[in-house]
Amino acid sequence: MNEQAMKEVVAQILSCVLKEMASPSGQCHSCAPEDGPVPVELSARHVHLSEKDAIALFGAPLTHARDLSQPGQFLCKERVRLIGPKGVMDNVAILGPSRGKSQVEISKTDARALGVDAPVRQSGDVAGSPGILLSSATGLVGLEEGVIVAARHIHMAPEDAARFGVSDKDMVSVRLGTERPVVFEDVLVRVSDKFKLAMHIDADEGNASGWKKGVDGVIVARSGQGHEH
Amino acid sequence: MNEQAMKEVVAQILSCVLKEMASPSGQCHSCAPEDGPVPVELSARHVHLSEKDAIALFGAPLTHARDLSQPGQFLCKERVRLIGPKGVMDNVAILGPSRGKSQVEISKTDARALGVDAPVRQSGDVAGSPGILLSSATGLVGLEEGVIVAARHIHMAPEDAARFGVSDKDMVSVRLGTERPVVFEDVLVRVSDKFKLAMHIDADEGNASGWKKGVDGVIVARSGQGHEH
Numbered sequence: 001m002n003e004q005a006m007k008e009v010v011a012q013i014l015s016c017v018l019k020e021m022a023s024p025s026g027q028c029h030s031c032a033p034e035d036g037p038v039p040v041e042l043s044a045r046h047v048h049l050s051e052k053d054a055i056a057l058f059g060a061p062l063t064h065a066r067d068l069s070q071p072g073q074f075l076c077k078e079r080v081r082l083i084g085p086k087g088v089m090d091n092v093a094i095l096g097p098s099r100g101k102s103q104v105e106i107s108k109t110d111a112r113a114l115g116v117d118a119p120v121r122q123s124g125d126v127a128g129s130p131g132i133l134l135s136s137a138t139g140l141v142g143l144e145e146g147v148i149v150a151a152r153h154i155h156m157a158p159e160d161a162a163r164f165g166v167s168d169k170d171m172v173s174v175r176l177g178t179e180r181p182v183v184f185e186d187v188l189v190r191v192s193d194k195f196k197l198a199m200h201i202d203a204d205e206g207n208a209s210g211w212k213k214g215v216d217g218v219i220v221a222r223s224g225q226g227h228e229h
Numbered sequence: 230m231n232e233q234a235m236k237e238v239v240a241q242i243l244s245c246v247l248k249e250m251a252s253p254s255g256q257c258h259s260c261a262p263e264d265g266p267v268p269v270e271l272s273a274r275h276v277h278l279s280e281k282d283a284i285a286l287f288g289a290p291l292t293h294a295r296d297l298s299q300p301g302q303f304l305c306k307e308r309v310r311l312i313g314p315k316g317v318m319d320n321v322a323i324l325g326p327s328r329g330k331s332q333v334e335i336s337k338t339d340a341r342a343l344g345v346d347a348p349v350r351q352s353g354d355v356a357g358s359p360g361i362l363l364s365s366a367t368g369l370v371g372l373e374e375g376v377i378v379a380a381r382h383i384h385m386a387p388e389d390a391a392r393f394g395v396s397d398k399d400m401v402s403v404r405l406g407t408e409r410p411v412v413f414e415d416v417l418v419r420v421s422d423k424f425k426l427a428m429h430i431d432a433d434e435g436n437a438s439g440w441k442k443g444v445d446g447v448i449v450a451r452s453g454q455g456h457e458h
Contacts, residue, residue, distance in 0.1 A: 108436035109338050120408060120439065151409075173412075179349060180380075183402075183412035207337035208437035210349065 033165025037216030042206040046093040057139040062096040083133035086115025121148040153188040155195035173221035180210035262394025266445035271435040275322040286368040312362035315344025350377040382417040384424035402450035409439035
């Protein structure tokens with residue numbers, strides 16, 4: 001948490017304490033956690049590359065095409081082909097900046113088409129996941145592991161976490177009130193002052209829930225510190 | 230409802246009334262509606278054909294390959310190709326017996342790949358839905374409408390409806406306690422003495438909820454007579 005964010009949280013807590021002291025019932029109504037809205041974004045299939053793999057594929061580091069909603073994250077000009085034992089997917093997006101280890105995030109539908117048994121995991125948790133081949137017009141990289149179905153999660157800043165009454169690694173349930181209304185349970189909360197408020201679901205979850213651009217979610221349950229998946 | 234089913238429902242109600250009369254609290258504990266289990270089946274993309282369209286495609290009526298879970302319904306030996314403006318899908322299942330009007334049931338993922346904007350509808354409600362081309366090795370049929378994403382629903386017999394405390398056309402919420410736990414709201418209840426208890430979801434809903442063969446659902450909310458979609 002940076003100094004500015006901490007100041008805001010402390011100011012908010014102080015304001016609540018003062019209101020509680022002034023209130024006959026000793027309760028500050030504005031302290032009740034908010035439930036939403038939480039903007040919901042669909043995270044289509046994409047790849048994160050290590051610098052070494054980026055250079056093996058493109059002969060140069062990744063280049064910026066446009067910014068994404070999370071600060072510092074960007075879509076790259078480069079695209080890659082996924083080659084699985086059963087199928088191939090062309091023109092797959094690469095997200096930058098490059099990471100320590102390459103990772104491929106697909107849906108269960110994609111996993112079936114490619115022929116890889118990708119587990120549902122949080123980003124970065126790739127141990128024991130299947131590998132895949134990546135190719136460009138000029139290069140080829142074999143990943144020994146790193147293909148996952150990204151578990152749904154909410155990015156939020158510390159101020160959002162305070163508003164919603166949740167902490168980093170909490171699990172919450174989020175309702176999408178669409179034409180196919182759904183409550184997603186076990187949504188991991190990730191808090192960082194580098195994050196902007198957004199829930200990320202994959203293409204299957206988007207299709208199953210009637211997601212459209214601009215849909216918001218509402219936190220309908222908070223189960224506290226999450227269990228490990 | 231046939232005579233046997235009606236007898237069973239009446240016998241169940243009578244049994245509850247007698248227990249209530251005998252109970253000091255006037256309540257029959259066994260009358261509380263059950264919540265589950267409801268077997269959940271994944272309904273992969275498939276086609277229902279009118280007899281006319283079946284003959285146009287195959288030169289003969291549909292033939293039985295194997296029985297499905299709903300009594301009288303069967304998978305056909307014949308397969309069909311779906312041809313949309315953007316894509317083609319081969320080897321698509323045909324379900325018999327033939328119906329008054331042909332209908333194509335796909336997922337939102339399929340709809341995107343085929344390039345048809347299929348609405349979420351209950352089976353049979355195809356007015357204004359997009360058309361598609363169907364082809365076999367020997368025939369071609371153009372449907373002017375009939376391509377839908379089947380809305381999730383539960384088939385049940387009258388005895389099941391009595392147990393679960395629901396009626397035909399009720400909407401319920403069903404929880405799947407999988408590795409990606411989800412509550413599906415607005416699940417239509419369809420009651421008939423021709424039905425066997427089963428909830429049907431499509432491939433996107435199955436993938437999004439971590440469905441596997443043998444998964445059961447639990448009814449977590451009953452919203453009474455459903456609204457029209």
